[in-house]
Amino acid sequence: xxxxxxxxxxxxxxxxxxxxxxxxxxxxxxxxxxxxxxxxxxxxxxxxxxxxxxxxxxxxxxxxxxxxxxxxxxx
Numbered sequence: 132x133x134x135x136x137x138x139x140x141x142x143x144x145x146x147x148x149x150x151x152x153x154x155x156x157x158x159x160x161x162x163x164x165x166x167x168x169x170x171x172x173x174x175x176x177x178x179x180x181x182x183x184x185x186x187x188x189x190x191x192x193x194x195x196x197x198x199x200x201x202x203x204x205x206x
Contacts, residue, residue: 132180136201147179156185
């Protein structure tokens, strides 16, 4: 799995997860439970991971909906 993006914005993360699901791209919403450990202050960003073989397709979807600034530069 490769990191597609990371964010503290739950709406963005949920939207991206939905986009991936609709495109048939399996994804993992990582670090979702870290807020419990950190006291819910949002200091630890959560990540969306996708299969390495689908990374470019997933990145293109993110660009098409105008969220390119959320993408990981090193992905």
